[in-house]
Amino acid sequence: MPPTSVSPDAVDAVIVGAGPAGLTAGYLLQKAGRTVLILESDPTYVGGISRTVSYKGYRIDVGGHRFFSKSVEVNRLWDELLPDGFIERDRLSRIYYGGQYYSYPLKPGEALRKLGAREIARCLASYLKARAFPRAAPATFEDWVVNQFGERLYRIFFKTYTEKVWGMDCRSISADWAAQRIKTFSLGKAVAHALLPSLGPASPITTLLRSFKYPRRGPGMLWEECARRIVAGGGSIRMGCRATRFEYSKQAPRWLVEYRDGGGAIRHARGRHLVSSLALKDLVRHASPAMPPAAAAAADRLEYRNFFAAALVVPGPALFDDQWIYVHEPGVKAGRVQNYRSWSPDMAPGPEATCYGLEYFCSATDELWRMSDADALDLARREFKAIFGKDVSAADGCVVRQPRAYPVYSLDYQTSLAAIRSALDENFTHLHLVGRNGMHRYNNQDHSMVTAMFAAANILADRQLFDPWGVNSDAQYHESGHGGRLAPIAVAT
């Protein structure tokens, strides 16, 4: 039996997770004079999904993080934390499909040449058909995209990649995800605009922006600095500490958070507020008093998608300068290939070798996820050869795993989320759900940060000034009171 601590820490806010959301909340609260304790299950890295992993001097950005936000506050905070740390990068990425590379955003001339006149005519015909006879009440990802771009473009540029990412048929993915993502992630729109000049130029949408900011040594550089300042200011960050139980006492009111430290000992932290960026599913499972059965069942239905990057260090100059290449090819399991040095030269110790990351999307039960690191690297070496024609069988490498990289927007997720939210609202106060898995929302870093900014503002005001659920649901943030000054992020990447 591990020992149990007798003197729990007591702070204004216990924050679970040292990802962008948890660290943003911690930084703002600590700066405003509140005491904070952040629990992070990773023993080494802060930054969560936005961490940067180091391997023999090569830096690996989990997923590749572009820094772009329309929120003034988010940009201000980035600059405050890293005044000299950002570089401006031109975006360079292509699609690999049918043995060909397509510039992304698509270039009309190149697309015509590579797809061929016959395919282009088919795309056009199916696009016109979809516009004339749209699917009624589009509920699924497939319905939504086909209505927007036509069946043919959907099959070429959306279906394969989307199904790799989500591991499910596009007919089982909610149209919400398409609406949230493709409003701006508009590959099909770009094609349609290229094919149909009468539509006019494609709108300058965020995903197609030509440049973005990037911390010179990867996103982890930003979050490490944020963590350093929290600690320097008197806040606590406990690494290797997994929060395991969340007990709320209505009378106090106060939260008692149980956690297991790196040595396996069970410890406790007390806080008036609980800021939670851990997966909503886990919070509901381990909340006390126990959630009503309907909410517990709804939490059990929430699903996630895992992700891993098999990073290969290949001697010699880079084979491509793109930051990443989308692999739409159905015969290859990898969904994207990163060249981390194209994000920033400081991501590699020198030009002698290039570190590529082959990215795989999978579920926790998939063979792909369960395979050993050695097997995953072998798969990556084989697929690298299949894509680029270069033998890398001797390449050294490592595997970086990210469980629960994506909250899944299954067809019933909204119903589950509604049941959970109403049960949490009824049973707890001083609970602040933030971030990506914390809210089961497809939040980028900036969205996650704004939800944390809202939580911090609500804690400081000791009332609900802002509604974090308004972030990233549409182009406007909803304020539930006065005094809100945080700028909205137009629906982004």
Ligand SMILES: Cc1cc2nc3c(=O)[nH]c(=O)nc-3n(C[C@H](O)[C@H](O)[C@H](O)COP(=O)(O)OP(=O)(O)OC[C@H]3O[C@@H](n4cnc5c(N)ncnc54)[C@H](O)[C@@H]3O)c2cc1C
């Ligand atoms: C492939 C990919 C590409 C992406 N690209 C971009 C991009 O280009 N630009 C962008 O802005 N965003 C991007 N994102 C999104 C970005 O990574 C997330 O929005 C952001 O990291 C979410 O921050 P968070 O703090 O909410 O959650 P997380 O980053 O998930 O952090 C949560 C933290 O909580 C910790 N934790 C969980 N449970 C517990 C527990 N029980 N006890 C203690 N600690 C716990 C975790 O270890 C983690 O450190 C991308 C994401 C993916 C998967």
